Amino acid sequence: xSYEFDFADVFAxxxxxxxxxxxxxxxxxxxxxxxxxxxxxGALGKTSGPKWLRWFIDEYIELIRNTPxxxxxxxxxxxxxxxxxxxSSNEAALIALVVxxxxxxxxxxxxxxxxxxxxxxxxxxxxxxxxxxxFRYIVLKPAIQAVYPSLTSQFxxxxxxxxxxxxxxxxxxxxxxxxxxxxxxxxxxxYFVVTCIYLGLxxxxxxxxxxxxxTLLRKPTR
Amino acid sequence: MRELGPNEILFILxxxxxxxxxxxxxxxxxxxxxxxxxLARTSEFKxxxxxxxxxxxxxxxxxxxxQLFLAFFVxxxxxxxxxxxxxxxxGLSLHASAFLGEIWxxxxxxxxxxxxxxxxxxxxxxxxxxxxxxxxxxxxxxxPPTIGFLVQLIKGTSLASIIGFVELTRAAQVINNATxxxxxxxALVAVVYYVICRPLSAxxxxxxxxxxxAAR
Numbered sequence: 446x447s448y449e450f451d452f453a454d455v456f457a458x459x460x461x462x463x464x465x466x467x468x469x470x471x472x473x474x475x476x477x478x479x480x481x482x483x484x485x486x487g488a489l490g491k492t493s494g495p496k497w498l499r500w501f502i503d504e505y506i507e508l509i510r511n512t513p514x515x516x517x518x519x520x521x522x523x524x525x526x527x528x529x530x531x532x533s534s535n536e537a538a539l540i541a542l543v544v545x546x547x548x549x550x551x552x553x554x555x556x557x558x559x560x561x562x563x564x565x566x567x568x569x570x571x572x573x574x575x576x577x578x579x580f581r582y583i584v585l586k587p588a589i590q591a592v593y594p595s596l597t598s599q600f601x602x603x604x605x606x607x608x609x610x611x612x613x614x615x616x617x618x619x620x621x622x623x624x625x626x627x628x629x630x631x632x633x634x635x636y637f638v639v640t641c642i643y644l645g646l647x648x649x650x651x652x653x654x655x656x657x658x659x660t661l662l663r664k665p666t667r
Numbered sequence: 668m669r670e671l672g673p674n675e676i677l678f679i680l681x682x683x684x685x686x687x688x689x690x691x692x693x694x695x696x697x698x699x700x701x702x703x704x705x706l707a708r709t710s711e712f713k714x715x716x717x718x719x720x721x722x723x724x725x726x727x728x729x730x731x732x733x734q735l736f737l738a739f740f741v742x743x744x745x746x747x748x749x750x751x752x753x754x755x756x757x758g759l760s761l762h763a764s765a766f767l768g769e770i771w772x773x774x775x776x777x778x779x780x781x782x783x784x785x786x787x788x789x790x791x792x793x794x795x796x797x798x799x800x801x802x803x804x805x806x807x808x809x810x811p812p813t814i815g816f817l818v819q820l821i822k823g824t825s826l827a828s829i830i831g832f833v834e835l836t837r838a839a840q841v842i843n844n845a846t847x848x849x850x851x852x853x854a855l856v857a858v859v860y861y862v863i864c865r866p867l868s869a870x871x872x873x874x875x876x877x878x879x880x881a882a883r
Contacts, residue, residue: 511860515826605730636736
């Protein structure tokens, strides 16, 4: 092996890498937060909406799950402007991630809602709780607790998926890596360091989410 | 500027064969690697289990795009040059090995403990025990999630376009750069992926429900 490693140029670009890392985190967190709203609304529509709405949500889920994320981004960033909707690359990236995670989140939340026994809701009614209170305290909260592990792994998938947003030059970590690479020609070094950063993020979130599950979401013992 | 005519559409549709070929190669590579990972992950040697677990975490904890970039650039360190096709095939195979390994580990572990013990007490060694007793039972459970992952893999091949391999997505970009009809072109490509993936997803879901009913 005669290759001379040179990480100096990559490490010298640490402020850019840090900014890219922060952008990736903000983009992922925002997409997850908005995606959760979409997911709860979609799950509600799927469990108790009219027939046409259920059909529409089902088709949305299948369409997103059976097409690549890269094509979804291209549709939003390059395709929508021809319908008169112009978006910056960061806006397009956020919307694409929300649309994508929604298709997975709806099914996760719905599974959670369906795990709530009917008797629980009836008990809430007989205690005189209003429908919104019942939904919030008796359905939604335990439902989210029940599917917490799926939701957290969905977040990590979303974060890793956000690297694809570099294809439309959204300003996240992978795009920063591309910038540094085209300036320094240290391809291996740049992508190695950035891969390590992603791995670090995943390991951090895996253990943080497991810690939260152990301490805060412990099921009361009966 | 070029018009978007039948030739352009045919150029895009013909590139489907590269998407399919890459998917098949990566799936076969991933199946071989995944079998090894699953066996290592369920082995009685602790160091093998840890090694396999590290491999799985490494690939589940980093973006597929990064894995493809590294598959493209790492061989260069040893003085080997790989074209985008080789890099994509290797990168996706290693990626699939980790995910299939984890899926199949789960399927192997669901086989009841008594089956292992019965096979051992019949005097079966590791090889025949796995081949005759454990794996046939695990396969049934493993089929739905394996097909589900195949859909992920087919969608994942679109990222090979970023390292320059001309499959469906890259072909669409090439034609889009010449004709600038992004909405039509990417919608067409989305439909092609959908037509390939939707039946597989549906099959996976149906099989899963069948197993759930059988388990009740």
